[in-house]
Amino acid sequence: MDAPNAPRRTMEQFCGHVCAFVRFAPDHAAITVELTGHMEEHRDALLEAHPELTLWDAESRAVQAMGDAEELGLWLDQIHNPRLGWFQIWFRRVVWTLAALILLFTLPQTGEMASNLTAPLSHGGNMASLLEHYDERNVVSDFTPAATWQYQGYTFSIPRAVVTHAADGSLTLHYTMKISHPNPWLRGPEFWAWLWAEDDLGGVYPSYGQTVPYQSSAVLSGGGLTWSYPFASYYDMWVDNIDPEAHSLALRFDRYGESAIYLTLPLKGGT
Amino acid sequence: MKADKSLLSGSATLLVLSLLSGEDKYGYQMIAELEAKSDHTFSMKEGTLYPILHTLEKEGAVQSYEKAAPTGRTRKYYHITKKGLRLLDDKKKEWTTFSQAVNAVLAGSAPAMA
Numbered sequence: 009m010d011a012p013n014a015p016r017r018t019m020e021q022f023c024g025h026v027c028a029f030v031r032f033a034p035d036h037a038a039i040t041v042e043l044t045g046h047m048e049e050h051r052d053a054l055l056e057a058h059p060e061l062t063l064w065d066a067e068s069r070a071v072q073a074m075g076d077a078e079e080l081g082l083w084l085d086q087i088h089n090p091r092l093g094w095f096q097i098w099f100r101r102v103v104w105t106l107a108a109l110i111l112l113f114t115l116p117q118t119g120e121m122a123s124n125l126t127a128p129l130s131h132g133g134n135m136a137s138l139l140e141h142y143d144e145r146n147v148v149s150d151f152t153p154a155a156t157w158q159y160q161g162y163t164f165s166i167p168r169a170v171v172t173h174a175a176d177g178s179l180t181l182h183y184t185m186k187i188s189h190p191n192p193w194l195r196g197p198e199f200w201a202w203l204w205a206e207d208d209l210g211g212v213y214p215s216y217g218q219t220v221p222y223q224s225s226a227v228l229s230g231g232g233l234t235w236s237y238p239f240a241s242y243y244d245m246w247v248d249n250i251d252p253e254a255h256s257l258a259l260r261f262d263r264y265g266e267s268a269i270y271l272t273l274p275l276k277g278g279t
Numbered sequence: 280m281k282a283d284k285s286l287l288s289g290s291a292t293l294l295v296l297s298l299l300s301g302e303d304k305y306g307y308q309m310i311a312e313l314e315a316k317s318d319h320t321f322s323m324k325e326g327t328l329y330p331i332l333h334t335l336e337k338e339g340a341v342q343s344y345e346k347a348a349p350t351g352r353t354r355k356y357y358h359i360t361k362k363g364l365r366l367l368d369d370k371k372k373e374w375t376t377f378s379q380a381v382n383a384v385l386a387g388s389a390p391a392m393a
Contacts, residue, residue: 026326039329042306042355046325049307049352075324083330087337 019047022071029081032090034097039084047071124237129167131184132234132244138170138182146173153273162197163188164269171250171275179250179275181205181257184234185243192238202263205229205247207254207275213247217263229259250275293374294321295331296367299341299359306332306355332357340366 017025023040030036050070054061061069074080131139138145148171157164169183187197205213205228213228231245247257254275261269298309306328313321335341340363348354359367 042329043326045352045354046306046310046329049305049354050310050325052350053307053311073324074326077326080326080330083327084333087330087333 017068017071017077019044019067019071022047022074022077025077026081026084029078030085030088032085032088032093034093035088039088043074047074125239127186127188127237127240127242129184129186130235130242131168132232132242134231134244134246135168135170135182135184138172147171148173148179149274149276151274153271155271155273157269157271159268161189161191161194164271166271166273169273173252174249177252178248179252179254181247181250181273181275183245183273185231185245186240187243188240190239195238196233196236196241198233199261199269200231200233200243200245203229203231203245203259203261203269205250206258206260207251208256208258209251209254211251211254213250213257290374291323291327291331292335293367293370295328295335296340296359296363296370299357300364300367303356303358305357309357335363338362338366 023043026043027036027039030039047067047070050073051063051066054066054069055063058066150168150170153166153169155166165186165188166183167186169181172180172182174180189195200215202215202217204215204218207213214226215229216227219226228249229245229247231243234242234244236242245259247259250257256272256274259269259271259273260267294313295309298304298312304312307325310323310325310328313323332341332343336343336357339360341357341359343355343357345353346356
């Protein structure tokens with residue numbers, strides 16, 4: 009308890025005395041700011057009401073009006089419980105650390121997720137090799153055919169087609185086929201073994217499924233799945249030994265009677 | 280006439296919540312208003328206000344925020360929450376029951392049973 013004739017204390021001393029009884033040190037600054045603010049308001053009100061008072065007297069009265077520093081400190085100590093205070097501080101630290109770690113580990117996956125949703129163009133080995141040695145090949149045309157085909161929710165398109173001249177004068181078509189479907193579970197349909205081709209002159213280019221087993225030399229249309237994203241899949245496809253006189257080629261899949269795929273593309277480029 | 284200290288401390292929470300029910304206030308404003316409204320009957324040690332406010336804040340009955348005063352000083356304002364308003368209602372009922380009982384005793388008759 010403060011004695012009745014206790015020496016005058018400054019606001020700073022009063023706050024220091026109060027905080028000496030508050031065990032939870034992280035709250036000392038906030039308590040000091042609040043109590044100091046209160047005393048300053050009181051001091052200014054006193055100076056306004058009693059202009060004859062000196063600043064020191066007004067401040068002393070404001071400090072005195074606050075009451076017993078020890079009593080106040082002990083009361084505040086009960087509210088600013090150090091155990092709970094430290095628990096909150098550490099809890100916050102743990103939560104922030106966990107959040108940072110989660111962010112750190114999920115950021116790379118976010119890129120993968122975005123990639124899955126956007127399904128960037130992915131070429132397969134044949135097309136990649138062709139593009140790598142592009143200058144060494146006799147390229148007839150390199151284009152993106154405009155033709156698309158839709159069947160049972162699937163959309164078939166060809167983002168890139170490259171026609172090259174072979175040494176024997178025939179043409180070879182390399183193309184990347186994209187098949188998209190709004191249902192992410194219906195990805196990567198298996199069609200490539202039965203996708204055959206027919207040129208505008210009537211020439212047929214059979215696929216694996218249409219040739220006699222073990223006669224792979226007769227296979228002129230082929231390829232396979234390159235990459236499958238949730239909403240789109242890419243296939244690395246080719247048609248070999250194309251008649252150089254042909255102007256267009258129809259890619260067909262009609263294994264079950266109807267034309268599930270029927271895409272026509274010009275061999276000399278254009279759309 | 281100044282009120283007995285123990286009488287004041289028993290109703291301090293009710294008085295603080297009541298002061299905040301009209302508008303958000305800072306500490307010294309509450310003390311000044313309490314004195315003025317009670318014609319200096321309620322004159323508590325000013326420091327006593329803060330444990331009450333901090334307890335109410337901890338219980339979620341009030342929330343605090345800082346706002347700059349025209350003088351440039353930053354003041355800490357207190358705002359009564361919905362929980363605080365419910366607590367104020369409870370405290371008012373408690374006070375009414377208590378004061379009726381006290382008045383009944385003083386008048387020399389037994390309090391009416393609820």
